[in-house]
Amino acid sequence: MKKLIIVLFSLPLLFTSCTPERFHIDDIIIKEKIAYTRLDMKKVSGIVFCEFGDLGKFRRGNKVGEHKEWYQNGELRFTGNFSNNKKHGVCRWYYENSKLRYEGFYTSDVGSYSDDVTDKYWGSHILWDENGDDCNQG
Numbered sequence: 771m772k773k774l775i776i777v778l779f780s781l782p783l784l785f786t787s788c789t790p791e792r793f794h795i796d797d798i799i800i801k802e803k804i805a806y807t808r809l810d811m812k813k814v815s816g817i818v819f820c821e822f823g824d825l826g827k828f829r830r831g832n833k834v835g836e837h838k839e840w841y842q843n844g845e846l847r848f849t850g851n852f853s854n855n856k857k858h859g860v861c862r863w864y865y866e867n868s869k870l871r872y873e874g875f876y877t878s879d880v881g882s883y884s885d886d887v888t889d890k891y892w893g894s895h896i897l898w899d900e901n902g903d904d905c906n907q908g
Contacts, residue, residue: 791816795825803855804831826852841866850876869902 798805798814805814805828813831817824822844826837832855839848845868850861857876865871874895897905 790827793818795820805833806831831855865900867900869900870898871900872897 793807793814793816795818797808798818799808799811800806805818806812807814814828815830817827819825820840822840823838825839826833827835833852834854836849836851838846841847843866845866846864847866848861848863850857851859859876861874861876862870863872872895899905
């Protein structure tokens with residue numbers, strides 16, 4: 771009988787510990803690429819969300835897995851995967867009109883990159899204009 775009671779009281783703990791904690795974007799702060807809770811400045815471990823959906827998962831303040839960002843109008847701005855806070859795999863950026871703007875491939879944050887001053891791009895990437903036309907042709 772004692773074993774049954776212990777098992778019954780343990781089940782809720784098991785299920786609640788499997789559900790990641792959720793944090794609203796307004797309740798965190800990013801400092802030097804690490805996410806902290808505003809309240810007590812602890813590194814975020816869980817899922818960060820906003821009014822448009824889940825931004826992504828954090829582990830000890832670092833981005834892991836798929837992440838998304840949105841413009842203020844609710845249109846998707848960015849989607850990409852992260853491994854220990856570094857871009858990893860295909861990352862995509864979008865214009866506010868929801869057309870694809872840029873796609874690059876990353877391995878541990880190294881890959882395609884741009885120079886904002888000269889507007890030149892390097893690495894494995896594809897660039898589109900606001901009408902959706904491929905800018906790499908030519």
